Amino acid sequence: MFTGVDLGLRENTAERIVRIVLFIALGALPAFWHGQYALGLLTLMAVYGVLLIGLDATVGYLGQVNLAQAALFGLGAYASALAVQAGAYFPLALLAGIIAALLPGAALALPALRLEGPQFALSTLSFATLSVIVLNESETITHGALGLSIVRPSLFTVALDARGFYWLCLVLLFMSWWVSQILLKSRFGLSIEALRDSPTATDALGIGTLRHKVLAFAWGSALAGLAGALHALNFGYLQPAAFGYDLMVMLLLGVVFGGRRSQWGAFAGAAVVAMLPNLLSNRTLFSGLVSSGCVLTLVPILRSLISRRVPAFKEAAPAVAMAVALALSLFASNVEEWRKGIFALFLFAAVVGLPDGLAGAFASALHRLIRFTPDPLPPATGGIRSAGISVSKPLQVFKLSKSFGGVRAVDNVSLDIGQNEILGLIGPNGSGKTTFINLVSGLYAPDSGSVEIAGTRPLPGSLMSAFSAGAARTFQNLQPFSGLTALESILVCQHDGGKSEAMGWLRMVALEEKARQRCSELSYGDLRFLEIARALATRPRLLMLDEPAAGMSKPDIARLVDLIASIKCAGVPILLIEHHQDVVAELCDRVAVMDGGRLIALGTSAQVRRNPKVIEAYLGADEEQTSVQGTSEPQLC
Amino acid sequence: MIILDAKYIALAQMAVGGGLMGMAYALVAYGFQLTYAAGKAVNFGQGELVMLGAFAGISLAGTGLPYWVSVLGAMVAGAVLGWFVERVAVRLALKQHNEGWILLTIIVGLFALSSVENIWGRDDRPFPAPWPAGALDFFGISVTWPELAIAMGAMGIMTLVELAKRYTMAGIAVQAVSADPEAAELCGVRSRSAISLSWAVSGAAAAFAGTVIGPVTTVGPTMAAALTLKAFSVAVVAGLDSGFGLVIAGIALGAVENLSGYVLGSGWREAPGLILLILALALRPQGVFGKKIIRKV
Numbered sequence: 001m002f003t004g005v006d007l008g009l010r011e012n013t014a015e016r017i018v019r020i021v022l023f024i025a026l027g028a029l030p031a032f033w034h035g036q037y038a039l040g041l042l043t044l045m046a047v048y049g050v051l052l053i054g055l056d057a058t059v060g061y062l063g064q065v066n067l068a069q070a071a072l073f074g075l076g077a078y079a080s081a082l083a084v085q086a087g088a089y090f091p092l093a094l095l096a097g098i099i100a101a102l103l104p105g106a107a108l109a110l111p112a113l114r115l116e117g118p119q120f121a122l123s124t125l126s127f128a129t130l131s132v133i134v135l136n137e138s139e140t141i142t143h144g145a146l147g148l149s150i151v152r153p154s155l156f157t158v159a160l161d162a163r164g165f166y167w168l169c170l171v172l173l174f175m176s177w178w179v180s181q182i183l184l185k186s187r188f189g190l191s192i193e194a195l196r197d198s199p200t201a202t203d204a205l206g207i208g209t210l211r212h213k214v215l216a217f218a219w220g221s222a223l224a225g226l227a228g229a230l231h232a233l234n235f236g237y238l239q240p241a242a243f244g245y246d247l248m249v250m251l252l253l254g255v256v257f258g259g260r261r262s263q264w265g266a267f268a269g270a271a272v273v274a275m276l277p278n279l280l281s282n283r284t285l286f287s288g289l290v291s292s293g294c295v296l297t298l299v300p301i302l303r304s305l306i307s308r309r310v311p312a313f314k315e316a317a318p319a320v321a322m323a324v325a326l327a328l329s330l331f332a333s334n335v336e337e338w339r340k341g342i343f344a345l346f347l348f349a350a351v352v353g354l355p356d357g358l359a360g361a362f363a364s365a366l367h368r369l370i371r372f373t374p375d376p377l378p379p380a381t382g383g384i385r386s387a388g389i390s391v392s393k394p395l396q397v398f399k400l401s402k403s404f405g406g407v408r409a410v411d412n413v414s415l416d417i418g419q420n421e422i423l424g425l426i427g428p429n430g431s432g433k434t435t436f437i438n439l440v441s442g443l444y445a446p447d448s449g450s451v452e453i454a455g456t457r458p459l460p461g462s463l464m465s466a467f468s469a470g471a472a473r474t475f476q477n478l479q480p481f482s483g484l485t486a487l488e489s490i491l492v493c494q495h496d497g498g499k500s501e502a503m504g505w506l507r508m509v510a511l512e513e514k515a516r517q518r519c520s521e522l523s524y525g526d527l528r529f530l531e532i533a534r535a536l537a538t539r540p541r542l543l544m545l546d547e548p549a550a551g552m553s554k555p556d557i558a559r560l561v562d563l564i565a566s567i568k569c570a571g572v573p574i575l576l577i578e579h580h581q582d583v584v585a586e587l588c589d590r591v592a593v594m595d596g597g598r599l600i601a602l603g604t605s606a607q608v609r610r611n612p613k614v615i616e617a618y619l620g621a622d623e624e625q626t627s628v629q630g631t632s633e634p635q636l637c
Numbered sequence: 638m639i640i641l642d643a644k645y646i647a648l649a650q651m652a653v654g655g656g657l658m659g660m661a662y663a664l665v666a667y668g669f670q671l672t673y674a675a676g677k678a679v680n681f682g683q684g685e686l687v688m689l690g691a692f693a694g695i696s697l698a699g700t701g702l703p704y705w706v707s708v709l710g711a712m713v714a715g716a717v718l719g720w721f722v723e724r725v726a727v728r729l730a731l732k733q734h735n736e737g738w739i740l741l742t743i744i745v746g747l748f749a750l751s752s753v754e755n756i757w758g759r760d761d762r763p764f765p766a767p768w769p770a771g772a773l774d775f776f777g778i779s780v781t782w783p784e785l786a787i788a789m790g791a792m793g794i795m796t797l798v799e800l801a802k803r804y805t806m807a808g809i810a811v812q813a814v815s816a817d818p819e820a821a822e823l824c825g826v827r828s829r830s831a832i833s834l835s836w837a838v839s840g841a842a843a844a845f846a847g848t849v850i851g852p853v854t855t856v857g858p859t860m861a862a863a864l865t866l867k868a869f870s871v872a873v874v875a876g877l878d879s880g881f882g883l884v885i886a887g888i889a890l891g892a893v894e895n896l897s898g899y900v901l902g903s904g905w906r907e908a909p910g911l912i913l914l915i916l917a918l919a920l921r922p923q924g925v926f927g928k929k930i931i932r933k934v
Contacts, residue, residue, distance in 0.1 A: 313728075
């Protein structure tokens with residue numbers, strides 16, 4: 001099999017070289033490609049580049065459909081135009097644009113980012129509509145629909161001509177690209193990827209979902225403002241209607257077409273959005289382009305026909321869309337009138353046929369051709385040690401209750417965990433064990449009762465607050481960060497220490513070899529171990545494991561028992577929910593038994609096994625025994 | 638009887654007119670609820686469906702068909718289009734558990750908009766309807782027949798669909814699928830067909846909305862985007878699973894819109910509604926009438 005050419009280069013290095021070459025080429029282009037028109041197009045592309053890199057922060061990295069970018073772009077443009085009118089210098093005009101988009105962007109982010117999916121899209125859409133109304137109606141300031149005209153000020157003492165301004169835009173695009181890349185590849189970027197996969201886990205592990213969302217949105221808004229300011233200084237004339245729904249759709253689709261979660265993709269999208277209106281006006285060029293697109297979409301259909309199966313929707317639909325586009329470009333009398341429709345067809349083909357966009361498709365083709373040298377992994381260091389401060393009671397729960405509708409999921413439960421103790425929590429399915437952990441870890445707020453973790457009382461119903469008090473947990477239904485590698489999953493949870501320490505945590509759970517594998521490729525058992533390593537990496541004062549052995553093979557369970565025992569030795573107290581009684585018996589100092597939301601027994605493993613109430617909860621009571629119990633119970637109490 | 642100040646009469650007149658128009662938003666929003674319940678997705682191009690329904694109605698009426706027949710024809714066209722949107726834009730994305738459907742429905746809407754601009758033109762057109770001229774008068778507040786038709790039509794369609802959901806096998810099957818698609822399949826219900834049916838009914842409701850809105854406003858390509866936003870606002874504020882709460886939300890939005898247009902000037906018409914929407918979303922993400930969502934892990 002063809003495995004690709006080994007260039008002996010790291011991917012990052014190769015990407016950096018190609019990017020710099022691209023920018024040098026773009027900078028040199030005006031020398032060869034003369035004319036104001038071409039220069040105008042290139043400038044527009046650079047401005048859209050900045051705008052789309054910003055949009056990608058929310059649409060790509062956060063994974064939320066953000067429909068406010070065009071409006072933020074407009075706000076930035078108007079603010080810088082007004083600043084110029086008031087006599088501001090060039091850099092101040094840029095700054096005014098950035099601030100005018102950043103502030104409303106961040107303000108919008110706070111309520112909007114608590115929302116997901118369609119609700120988020122709607123709130124950004126309302127904000128965008130509102131902004132255009134305000135720009136239109138504040139006639140004394142913006143001149144409304146009449147439009148606002150400005151003259152571009154000089155940059156310090158240099159009067160910028162069209163070419164000079166293009167170079168300035170290029171420099172700013174390069175900087176936005178570079179900073180975005182650094183930002184989104186850092187721990188901040190990893191956190192954003194993690195919270196897209198599981199916001200619950202990122203909160204429970206102290207990464208902080210809301211904070212990262214707001215920051216990502218603010219960064220995207222700031223870039224929108226910068227792009228807006230450049231746009232205003234480029235054209236010198238603004239109208240509110242230009243920043244409405246049409247532009248928004250174009251931008252959104254530009255990002256998707258180019259490829260999400262990639263600055264290259266945003267740039268490719270910007271080029272397409274800037275060039276498309278001009279492509280449509282040149283009919284021959286356009287028909288040629290559509291035909292080649294059509295041929296490309298036929299490839300997957302042919303491939304499926306060769307292997308004698310009916311092409312799937314995913315394979316056939318792009319070809320149909322491109323065929324309609326081809327028919328329109330050949331037969332419609334007014335191709336430009338069909339601009340939106342043809343763009344829609346292109347995008348449909350791209351979204352269905354290339355879910356990762358142009359950049360994604362290109363990258364995966366490249367990876368097939370070229371083998372890059374992976375980043376070296378540092379040697380593993382570190383290991384478990386307790387958080388240092390020892391508290392007499394790592395966990396104290398007093399009369400905790402929680403109902404869902406009429407069901408009392410947890411009913412008046414009081415429990416505590418001592419220093420260096422493993423407390424097992426067992427009970428039949430539906431007895432309230434997971435709800436109990438959810439209450440302690442702050443996923444739910446209790447109806448009554450209190451929780452004290454390592455001597456502090458976290459805010460009820462706040463995962464972050466429980467985490468700050470020292471709790472870390474795993475989940476019964478796995479919450480992996482599917483987009484991250486095993487190593488990155490640990491890195492994102494660590495609050496100090498670098499890669500070598502992260503490797504140390506992986507070594508502990510024997511996943512060192514799989515450090516570079518994505519979580520989506522790891523096996524179920526591996527993911528269970530990775531969740532424990534993730535929780536340990538936060539250096540907890542209380543570790544809560546929710547059925548860690550569920551679905552594990554026998555040898556894995558043995559490994560798990562050793563691991564938990566070694567965690568205990570290091571001085572981290574553990575609350576363990578488990579159905580495997582042998583695991584519980586081997587590890588737990590004390591065992592609490594829940595049934596129907598109540599705590600029915602507490603003692604050593606051997607004690608609770610003999611407890612008639614426990615036997616009844618698990619096996620049901622035969623009637624004779626119940627009646628005997630019924631009479632004997634008062635004497636016991 | 639107390640004779641009210643002329644100013645208050647005018648305000649009340651605005652509120653009533655807006656509220657009646659709001660019933661149309663509620664009807665389109667009802668379409669959102671139907672598809673959201675069945676497949677957890679909505680059509681971001683629903684406004685385009687309303688517009689297409691209205692244009693289809695105009696063209697059918699233009700061939701000399703009676704009004705009611707052209708309304709029915711528009712509804713059939715809407716049903717087919719609703720089914721089409723589900724098939725091409727939603728099914729695949731939902732199977733892959735991503736939110737590509739938001740983009741794809743926007744894309745299909747964009748294509749629809751472009752087609753309308755090229756087939757019917759960019760200008761607004763009147764929608765011919767056989768309603769009597771003049772208006773009814775309730776305590777000094779006049780209500781025109783087309784406005785009344787919106788309210789009656791919207792309530793009628795919603796009641797019919799709700800009854801069908803409760804008392805026909807197909808309706809019960811759709812409810813089963815919205816509760817749990819896998820469990821419904823195990824009981825022999827085809828989830829896919831139930832979802833397609835919901836989208837078709839949603840499309841028909843949208844097209845019907847177009848035929849009753851048309852006579853009050855006019856019909857043109859610019860109506861689509863604003864309608865999607867308004868109807869979606871109504872659906873989300875009421876709660877995407879809240880049943881008739883959206884009638885209240887729809888009337889409220891329509892009234893607020895008209896009143897703010899009257900008080901603040903026509904350019905500001907939509908602004909207070911949008912601010913209220915953002916606030917409502919921030920305070921109650923699950924909707925004013927919606928049930929609280931419990932996170933499960």
